[in-house]
Amino acid sequence: MRHMLILGGGTAGTIMANKLANALDERDWRITVVDGKEEHYYQPGFLFVPFDIYRMRDLVRPRRQYLPGRIRFILSSIDQIDPEKKKVVLANGEALRYDCLIVATGADIHPEQTEGLMDDEWGVSKFDFYTPRGAERLGRFLKTWQGGKLVLSIAEMPIKCPVAPLEFLFLADAYFTERGMRGKVDIHLVTPLSGAFTKPTSSRVLGEFLERKGISVTSDFGLARVDNEQKKLVAWDETEVNYDLLVSIPTNMGDPAIARSGIGNELNFVPTNRKTLAAEGIEDVFVIGDATNLPASKAGSVAHFESEILFENIMEHIEGRPPRAEFDGHANCFIESGFGKGMLIDFNYETEPLPGAFPLPGVGPFKLLGESAINHYGKLMFRWVYWNLLLRGVELPIANEMLMAGKQVV
Amino acid sequence: MQTAILGGKTLTLDADGNLADRNDWNEEVAREIAALEGIPELTPQHWAVLNFMRSVFDKEGDSPSIRRLTKESGVDTKTLYQLFPKGPAKKAARIAGLPKPKGCI
Numbered sequence: 084m085r086h087m088l089i090l091g092g093g094t095a096g097t098i099m100a101n102k103l104a105n106a107l108d109e110r111d112w113r114i115t116v117v118d119g120k121e122e123h124y125y126q127p128g129f130l131f132v133p134f135d136i137y138r139m140r141d142l143v144r145p146r147r148q149y150l151p152g153r154i155r156f157i158l159s160s161i162d163q164i165d166p167e168k169k170k171v172v173l174a175n176g177e178a179l180r181y182d183c184l185i186v187a188t189g190a191d192i193h194p195e196q197t198e199g200l201m202d203d204e205w206g207v208s209k210f211d212f213y214t215p216r217g218a219e220r221l222g223r224f225l226k227t228w229q230g231g232k233l234v235l236s237i238a239e240m241p242i243k244c245p246v247a248p249l250e251f252l253f254l255a256d257a258y259f260t261e262r263g264m265r266g267k268v269d270i271h272l273v274t275p276l277s278g279a280f281t282k283p284t285s286s287r288v289l290g291e292f293l294e295r296k297g298i299s300v301t302s303d304f305g306l307a308r309v310d311n312e313q314k315k316l317v318a319w320d321e322t323e324v325n326y327d328l329l330v331s332i333p334t335n336m337g338d339p340a341i342a343r344s345g346i347g348n349e350l351n352f353v354p355t356n357r358k359t360l361a362a363e364g365i366e367d368v369f370v371i372g373d374a375t376n377l378p379a380s381k382a383g384s385v386a387h388f389e390s391e392i393l394f395e396n397i398m399e400h401i402e403g404r405p406p407r408a409e410f411d412g413h414a415n416c417f418i419e420s421g422f423g424k425g426m427l428i429d430f431n432y433e434t435e436p437l438p439g440a441f442p443l444p445g446v447g448p449f450k451l452l453g454e455s456a457i458n459h460y461g462k463l464m465f466r467w468v469y470w471n472l473l474l475r476g477v478e479l480p481i482a483n484e485m486l487m488a489g490k491q492v493v
Numbered sequence: 494m495q496t497a498i499l500g501g502k503t504l505t506l507d508a509d510g511n512l513a514d515r516n517d518w519n520e521e522v523a524r525e526i527a528a529l530e531g532i533p534e535l536t537p538q539h540w541a542v543l544n545f546m547r548s549v550f551d552k553e554g555d556s557p558s559i560r561r562l563t564k565e566s567g568v569d570t571k572t573l574y575q576l577f578p579k580g581p582a583k584k585a586a587r588i589a590g591l592p593k594p595k596g597c598i
C-alpha cells in the first residue's frame with residue numbers, strides 16, 4: 084500500500100482529495116487528509132459579514148462532509164514535515180510516512196508582525212476581516228459607529244485575494260450611503276503598492292473607481308508601526324496617517340509548521356516550481372494554493388486552476404514519469420463594487436487584467452474590468468459553486484488556461 | 494512601447510517602466526535611473542543592496558521582497574527606506590535593471 088498524504092483540508096486540499104479519491108486505486112493507495120480544524124469556512128464570504136450581507140454561520144460547514152468516504156481524515160495540528168525521512172509528525176505525536184505529499188496549508192494573517200498593531204484596542208478600534216472573529220467584531224462595531232475616518236491599511240504584500248481590500252472599500256461606501264451617513268465618514272486606503280492594484284491597467288481602472296466613489300488613497304506607504312495613543316499609522320520614512328477606525332489587512336504568512344520544517348521562505352511560503360507545482364528541491368512533495376510562493380494571486384480560483392495541473396502531474400509522478408502539465412498562473416476574480424454591481428478580472432503570470440467579455444468572447448455574460456449587475460450575481464453565485472462544484476473537484480464551465488479571446492488589449 | 498534615453502542610448506521599458514532587457518543595464522544606466530528616481534548618488538550601501546538583488550534574480554528569476562532584503566542583505570528596513578525612498582524593493586529592482594518584483598501580486 085502506498086500513501087498519499089494531504090496537509091490541510093481547506094479549498095486546495097479538499098479539491099485534491101476529491102480528484103485523487105476518484106483516480107487512485109483503493110487497493111494500491113491510502114489517502115489521508117490532516118487538518119487542525121473541524122470547520123471549513125467559505126473565506127470569500129468574510130468580506131460581506133461586516134456589512135450584514137452574510138452571517139458567519141451561513142459560511143461554515145463541517146470539513147469532513149466535503150471529503151469522500153474513502154479518505155482518512157485526521158483532526159490534528161501538523162507539527163513538522165521531515166522530507167529526508169519522508170514523514171510528517173503531528174501535534175498529537177503520531178508520525179505519518181508518505182510516498183507522495185501535498186502541502187495545502189494555506190496562509191493566515193499575522194498582526195503580531197507589525198509593531199503596535201495588536202497591542203491595545205485590537206478588536207476595539209482596530210479590526211481585521213480575514214478571520215471569522217475579526218469580521219464579526221467589525222460588523223458589531225459598524226452597527227453603532229457614528230462616523231469619522233475609516234482607514235483600510237495593507238501592511239505588506241502578498242495578501243490573500245488582493246482585490247478584497249478594494250471590495251471592502253466599495254462596500255463600505257455603499258453601506259454608509261445607504262445608512263444616510265456617507266457624509267460623516269471619510270474613507271481612505273493606505274497601501275504599500277504604487278496604486279490601487281498590482282498591475283498597471285487594472286490599477287488605473289480601479290484607481291478611477293475609488294476616486295469616483297470619493298475614496299482617497301495613500302500609496303507607497305511602508306507600514307512600520309501603529310501608534311495607539313495618537314491613533315495613527317507610521318511609515319518607515321516617518322510619514323503618518325491618522326485614523327478613527329482602522330481596518331487592517333495584516334501581513335499574510337504561510338503556516339508556522341512550514342517554518343519548523345525548514346522548507347519555507349521569509350514569509351513561510353514554500354518555494355514551488357511555477358509550472359509543475361513541485362516543491363523546489365524536495366522529492367515527492369507538491370504544493371498548492373496559498374501555501375506556495377508563486378507569483379500568482381492567492382485565491383480560491385487559482386487553487387482550482389492549479390488543481391487540474393497538479394492532478395495530472397501527480398498521476399504522472401506516481402507512475403515514475405516526469406510532470407507534463409504546466410500552470411500558467413491563471414486567476415479569475417469577481418470584484419464586488421457596491422450598490423448591487425460587480426466587476427470581473429481574468430489574468431495570468433504574463434498577461435495583466437484587461438477589459439473585455441467573459442467567458443464567451445464578445446458575448447459575456449460577464450464584463451471584464453467593467454461594472455455590471457451580472458458580475459455581482461456571479462460573485463454571490465460563487466458561494467454555491469464553491470460548495471457544490473469547486474470543492475468536489477469537478478470541471479467548472481471555465482477554460483483552465485487563460486484565453487486572450489474576448490480581451491481588449493489597451 | 495515606452496522608451497527612455499539612458500547611458501546615451503534609447504532603451505526599451507516594460508509596462509511598469511523598468512528596463513525590458515537586462516542586457517541593456519550597466520552601472521552608468523543604474524546611476525541615471527537612480528537620479529530619475531530622486532537618488533542623486535549611489536553609495537556603497539546602495540550598491541550592496543543592488544548587487545544582492547541582482548544575485549538573487551540570477552539564481553531565482555525574481556527579485557527579493559523587502560522582508561527578505563532586511564533578513565539577508567544586512568541592511569535593516571528603516572535604512573532601506575532611507576536608501577530607496579517610498580518602495581525599496583520596487584525602486585532597487587528598477588535601478589538594478591530588473592523587472593518589478595513579482596511577489597507583490
Ligand SMILES: Cc1cc2nc3c(=O)[nH]c(=O)nc-3n(C[C@H](O)[C@H](O)[C@H](O)COP(=O)(O)OP(=O)(O)OC[C@H]3O[C@@H](n4cnc5c(N)ncnc54)[C@H](O)[C@@H]3O)c2cc1C
Pocket residue numbers: 090091092093094095096117118119120125126127128129130159160161162187188189190212213214243244247338340371372373374381382383384385386416417
Ligand atoms: C476575506 C477573504 C476574501 C476572499 N475572497 C476570495 C474571492 O472572492 N475569490 C477567490 O477565489 N478567493 C478568495 N479568497 C481566497 C481564498 O479563500 C483562498 O485563496 C483559498 O481558500 C486558499 O485555499 P488553500 O487550500 O490554499 O488554503 P485554506 O483554504 O486556507 O486551507 C488551509 C488549511 O490548512 C489547515 N492548516 C494549516 N496549517 C495547519 C497545521 N499546522 N496543522 C493542521 N492544519 C493546518 C487550515 O486549518 C486550513 O483548513 C478570499 C480570502 C479571504 C480571507
